[in-house]
Amino acid sequence: MIEARGLTKRYGAKTAVDDLSFTVRPGSVTGFLGPNGAGKSTTMRLLLGLDRPTSGEALVGGKRYHEHRAPLREVGALLEARAVHPGRSARAHLLALARTEGIPARRVDEVIELVGLTGVARKRVGGFSLGMGQRLGIATALLGDPAVVMLDEPVNGLDPDGVLWIRTLLKGLAAEGRAVLVSSHLMSEMAQTADHLVVVGRGRLLADTSVTELTARTQDAAVTVRSPQAARLAVLLRGVGARSATTGDADRLEVHGATAAQVGEVAGRHGVVLHELHARTSTLEEAYMALTRDSREYRTDDEDQPDGTAAEGAAR
Amino acid sequence: MSSTSTAGGGSRGTRRVAGSQSTGSGGASLPRVVGGEWTKLATLRSTWVLVLVVLVLGIGVATLSGWGVSQALEAAETSGQVPPGGPPGGFQTGPTGQLVPILSSTSLAALLLAVLGGLAVTGEYATGTITATLTAVPRRWPVLAAKALVLLVLAGVVALVVSFAALLLGASFFPEDVRVGLGDDGVLGAVLANAAGMVALALLGLGVGAVLRSTAGTITLLVALVFVAPPLLPVFGVDWLTTASEHTPVSAALSFAQLDGSAPYGSTAAVLVLVGWAVVPLVAGLVLLQRRDA
Secondary structure, eight states: OOOEEEEEEEEETTTEEEEEEEEEEEEEEEEOOOOTSSSHHHHHHHHHHHSOOSEEEEEEEOGGGGGGGGGTTTEEEOOSEEESSSSSHHHHHHHHHHHHHTTOHHHHHHHHTTOOOOGGTTBGGGOOHHHHHHHHHHHHHHHTTEEEEEEEEEETOOOOHHHHHHHHHHHHHTTTOOOEEEEESSSHHHHHHOOOOEETTTEEEEEEEEHHHHHHOOOOEEEEOOOOTTTHHHHHHHHTOOOOEEEEEEEEEESSSSSHHHHHHHHHHTTTOOSEEEEEOOOOOHHHHHHHHHOOOOOGGGGGSSSGGHHHHHOO | OOOOOOOOSOOTTOOOOSOOOOOOSSOOOOHHHHHHHHHHHHHHHHHHHHHHHHHHHHHHHHHHHHHHHHHHHHHHHHHTTTTTTTTTOOOOTTTHHHHHHHTTHHHHHHHHHHHHHHHHHHHHHHHHHHHHHHHOOOTTTOOOOOOOHHHHHHHHHHHHHHHHHHHHHHTTOOOTTOOOOOTTTTTTHHHHHHHHHHHHHHHHHHHHHHHHHHHHHHHHHHIIIIHHHHHGGGGEEEEEEEEHHHHHHHHHHHHOTTTTTSSSSSSHHHHHHHHHHHHHHHHHHHHHHHHHHH
16 A cells, blocks of 8 residues: 655755655556656655655555665565666675565575576676566565565566566556556556556646546547548538548548448448548547646657657657 | 566465565564675675785785885995985884885775775665665665674775785895884784774775765775875975874874874874774765665
8 A cells, every 4th residue: 555645846946746645555556657757756766765755745554664664575666677786696686685674585586586587696787688677676676575566667678578477467466465556658558557547747646547437538439531532521421410620631531420330321322432431539548648748848849649659658 | 588477475365464484574673784785795796806906905015015115224234324314214124114114005905995885885876776775774874884884894804914914024024133023012003003094994985985975976085085185285384284184094094103203193093083084974974864865
């Protein structure tokens, strides 16, 4: 269980986290979403007692983090991948942390096995790929078998195999009754993993909702149709009560208020040639983009198109 | 590398409550944090490389220095002339004339021990390990205390080996009738003080590292303190700068070797100077560690 209450962090004049309140419940995966610079990592640092909040409080497992005597057994966290001395082996890194809280060496080998690093456990971390670094970070998070797991962008740098592995792992952790908080700036990733979503932008809470609720809220059916006789089709469609508008190209219409089948029938009946016809439902990705449009910190003007996600995805 | 199993010692639905046999029990007590910090220090190759270099350089330079002084002494005696500058210059035949050049030759080794101390904390900031460290020990102070204890022991052993070996090898070139030995008055004290000075520098390095959190800044400051300040400060002819140069860690440790009474202050003051250099930056680092965002 993680509870943030009115959490605020200012760095000089810049407010990184602004009166943020949310709860992460055990037994489910909570996605922590927001554009780059939204305050996700700062919030996690506040939750872990690494940075001190300007105001508000963060409770993890019912206490402030630093009040836990053996915090690794309560909360496991991955903040930055590869935040490990490159000259140390993966096993030595884990062993040093384990010793500070009396966690037996057996558990170290267990988590190494769990993340699939057994073969390279005694190799120096400097030679690890980004993906291996992420796995080591996850092993670190799971070292104390904690009730709360907090991972900052865990799929960064993982290959598709690794991404799938993380998804399965996170769902498994939640199924075991743990509270799981995973940050990401990619809605597509969260849509497949999270049960609940906490969306932030510019440090503020934008949404605290379940994935299904957000999807339902943003369903916005539209039909895209491309025809050399677009103008004529638009008139015909108005006749059956559908609104249509050209989008960019003169031969392309976006139609609301009619299904793809209805559009096709109208066109067929009047002999209008169609080059393309498809139904488009607003995706979670678009819902997310709409939600965070005004709060993205770094963006280019043309990034505001619905497909601007590509630019977002490439960043970070 | 893909695996579908999840975490924990237990299977689905049988997750442990905190403190199961799989992960042990109890908190991050100081002895445990000491264990963790020792593991960190001992599992870095750079630690042992640095220790080896300290041993080789410390003993090696002191041995060369002893040989050089003994050669010069011999040359002066055979030619029957007192070298320019004469006693009490570098050619004293007394114990001070042997102790000071030999023991002061370990200051490069002492600087490297200080760097080792600094790296123990700046290395964590540079690599990001500090995040993992402080999430494991959110009370924070035990981390720096444990680092200090671990460093005290490692640097202590190395400093004692270097100091004793430096004296025994360095003095071995002198004729038996004038050669200083550990049994002579004040010699054992001078050797132990030299080791203490090296340990004080190691702790100073740790403290400075904890304050500055940057490797480059820490090393720069340490070099300035050990090698630049002592010869540079008196050049200006300003009294308080000269006094300051006499109170650097290396000067304080070396004052124990000045058995001819040329030391600027007594042994109690020298001990206080060394303790001050070791403790004050460390306390400052401790306070900042508690207060600052990690």
